[in-house]
Amino acid sequence: MATATTGYTARTFSHLKGLKGISDAQLEEHFKLYAGYVNNTNTLNQKVEELTKAGKSGTPEYGELKRRYGFEYCGMVLHEYYFDNMTPGGMAIDQNSKLYKKICECFWDWNTFETDFKNVGKMRGIGWAILFQDPTTKKLSNHFVADHEIGNIPGYKPILVMDVWEHAYIGDYKATERGKYIDAFWGNVCWKTAASRLLD
Numbered sequence: 001m002a003t004a005t006t007g008y009t010a011r012t013f014s015h016l017k018g019l020k021g022i023s024d025a026q027l028e029e030h031f032k033l034y035a036g037y038v039n040n041t042n043t044l045n046q047k048v049e050e051l052t053k054a055g056k057s058g059t060p061e062y063g064e065l066k067r068r069y070g071f072e073y074c075g076m077v078l079h080e081y082y083f084d085n086m087t088p089g090g091m092a093i094d095q096n097s098k099l100y101k102k103i104c105e106c107f108w109d110w111n112t113f114e115t116d117f118k119n120v121g122k123m124r125g126i127g128w129a130i131l132f133q134d135p136t137t138k139k140l141s142n143h144f145v146a147d148h149e150i151g152n153i154p155g156y157k158p159i160l161v162m163d164v165w166e167h168a169y170i171g172d173y174k175a176t177e178r179g180k181y182i183d184a185f186w187g188n189v190c191w192k193t194a195a196s197r198l199l200d
């Protein structure tokens with residue numbers, strides 16, 4: 001990403017063509033939504049700077065722009081984590097990796113972790129299922145983040161990120177078929193990328 005002073009730039013994710021169970025057409029629509037978050041983050045930064053410089057930081061307009069920032073910025077960043085942690089057909093977890101061992105330590109075994117992550121993804125509401133690492137204890141835990149910013153924990157490191165907004169799958173599945181989409185996502189997870197995010 002570019003620096004905030006010059007504005008963020010929407011990335012491309014050409015490596016995602018040919019995902020299993022998530023069509024290229026679905027992804028193309030999703031990329032457009034992602035670009036919207038990048039553009040809106042830039043617009044918010046620009047408008048806030050203008051109002052601050054003009055001495056209008058105490059105005060309702062300024063306050064509303066500030067309130068929107070977490071939504072737009074987290075929308076941008078979480079989509080990048082999500083697109084980055086997929087690859088067509090997936091890349092299996094290395095059972096000798098630190099991530100595999102840490103998951104089995106924190107969730108008792110792999111299947112318990114997988115079930116928990118998927119069930120978090122099936123929680124009602126729009127948002128994200130995220131496997132986070134606590135930077136202090138190094139423990140892993142699954143969380144539901146509503147919208148893009150509600151439930152995000154400051155400092156926690158995203159290890160695996162799954163979009164469960166309906167816009168992530170409505171091109172391929174019915175609104176009632178989130179579980180099928182989650183299974184498709186699971187089959188495309190690039191565990192090598194997820195493992196590279198581990199803090200320790």
Ligand SMILES: [Fe+2]
Nearest residue numbers: 163165167168
């Ligand atoms: Fe999304």
